[in-house]
Amino acid sequence: MTGVPASAAGGSSGARRAAAGAAAAASTAAPGKVAGTAAARSADGGAPAAGPGASSGGRHGGTAGAAAADEAVPGGDAGLDAQDEGKTPRGAKIAAAAVNQASVWNIANLLTMLRLVLVPAFVALMLADGGYDPAWRSLAWAAFAIAMITDLFDGHLARTYNLVTDFGKIADPIADKAIMGAALICLSALGDLPWWVTGIILGRELGVTLLRFWVIRYGVIPASRGGKLKTLTQGVAVGMYVLALTGWLATLRWWVMAAAVVLTVVTGLDYVKQAIVLRRQGIAERKAALEEKEA
Template identity: 40%
Template structure:
């Protein structure tokens, strides 16, 4: 197994740790920032999430730079991304930090695009992510981090940056999904 695929596997291995940190009520105290308090377990989860998110860029960069792109990597990388982001959003619902309807729309788009990619793969076609899809990923990651940080430091300024990022991620997620289907609808045509 090459290095980029090992990096991707490390991201997958970080997901259960991230889930446990947000699911189990660890009594590690809180970090007080002015009038705001963030549970230490959320800070640790943010660090794990940020590291896992960074590995997404790192494995892709390394694979392209050293020509180490493999079928395993093509499978594992998007799966790892979707598992990480989906787990984070679902946990944000359970922590009552994200509206369920937003998360349902975001995850539904991911399922739909994955389905289209599977159909394309069955026809021997590889569908690359577009620029809006990459922006979508960045906005989702930033929204998750801001929400897990309880909007600190922006809460002191009265700016709901976490919610602004969440709704921006939702809009770009939906728009990029529609664009992806319009651009690649030919894949769904009858092959006869």
């Protein structure tokens, strides 16, 4: 009986073990994971490598290949992150929209409401006891001063903290014109201020309001520095007339009112110019948009 050489038997046994290790590596690694398969092959032209090293190489290669495959899968974490870049989640958009919708009962609107309530209170104090009592005039001045101070803060608060509402857009200018108009009319009715001064100031305010509505479809006329200075000067001048001043203070208030009238006229003409320019630009832009759409 011819014996099988030990080397051949060992080689056959080693080959079987190497084949088993390669099969285990193949079952662990996904198709296309070349690293695990390559590690299980020897350098003699593709024969399986003998011994436990082949199995170890297959496991290591399979693990590396699986990691590479996970990175390449579009549905993995990296793919989701890449797909989410540049996109705002739907929930975030809804939350942002809810934040932008400011409540009507915010601090800016409450100050505007306070100013509206102060108008009839100011008139009652101004005309109390015939309208010439210094004590009542002082109380009327206090109501007027509070109204003017709130006018300085409510708009700033609304813009700074995103509290702009449709109510505020309508009520704020009404409150401004109401308190100033009430003070001017009372002063003229009492003979403290000429009616032509009241006519110029109120005519300018009414004209600017109509101009804003005239060009509102084309844009908004921004408040200029001259307009803010005009408002401040008017407030100081009217406040000085509300108080029962005499002597050099009475002379000073005349000059302050004269400056207020000049600023009223100059800024009014500037608003007219801005309104005309804004309307022309708006018409030209609409015309260009229509021509582009038709083309």
